Amino acid sequence: xxMDERQLDLVDKVARTFRENGFHGTTMSIxxxxxxxxxxxxxxxxxxxxxxxxxxxxxxxxxxxxSIRQTTSSPTLSPxxxxxxxxxxxxxxxxxxxxxxxLAVFAMEEVPNELRDQTGRLFSAWAxxxxxxxxxxxxxxxxxxxxxxxxxxxxxGALVLSRAHxxxxxxxxxxxxxxEALELRTSQT
Numbered sequence: 001x002x003m004d005e006r007q008l009d010l011v012d013k014v015a016r017t018f019r020e021n022g023f024h025g026t027t028m029s030i031x032x033x034x035x036x037x038x039x040x041x042x043x044x045x046x047x048x049x050x051x052x053x054x055x056x057x058x059x060x061x062x063x064x065x066x067s068i069r070q071t072t073s074s075p076t077l078s079p080x081x082x083x084x085x086x087x088x089x090x091x092x093x094x095x096x097x098x099x100x101x102x103l104a105v106f107a108m109e110e111v112p113n114e115l116r117d118q119t120g121r122l123f124s125a126w127a128x129x130x131x132x133x134x135x136x137x138x139x140x141x142x143x144x145x146x147x148x149x150x151x152x153x154x155x156x157g158a159l160v161l162s163r164a165h166x167x168x169x170x171x172x173x174x175x176x177x178x179x180e181a182l183e184l185r186t187s188q189t
């Protein structure tokens with residue numbers, strides 16, 4: 001494993017820990033157990049400690065949103081094909097709806113303002129990237145953003161229900177509802 005791969009693996013483990021335990025529930029002991037690193041090694045990789053771990057975890061979410069943006073902005077794919085690619089990304093990232101959302105975790109907890117601000121920007125970027133699907137389907141700008149925000153809300157609610165019931169069904173249904181809504185919007189143009 002290269003150094004870059006090792007760093008990505010560490011950030012992934014840390015982000016998963018935040019997603020499972022929350023910001024305040026994630027302790028250095030838990031991080032040490034999850035990463036197999038001692039405290040000094042943790043600080044070697046994350047010099048500012050827990051706050052840097054949180055920022056780096058959010059940067060990994062930013063990379064996913066960037067991939068969504070690249071997909072939705074592709075001039076060669078239809079809106080339906082773009083959505084299927086994005087849908088697969090979301091399905092993989094949320095493990096079929098059984099792993100919670102880091103953005104939601106940080107949005108719901110009392111976290112430092114810089115994390116709250118970063119979280120808000122990422123939610124907005126996600127909605128804007130998704131809005132591109134509706135823009136390409138012929139929706140007006142204002143409607144496209146409204147539909148995209150609805151999709152993010154639908155996904156977030158479905159993740160909560162999926163986790164509460166230990167079932168991927170609500171998440172799968174939400175993704176299917178988005179597919180149908182996008183198909184409806186595309187057929188109206």
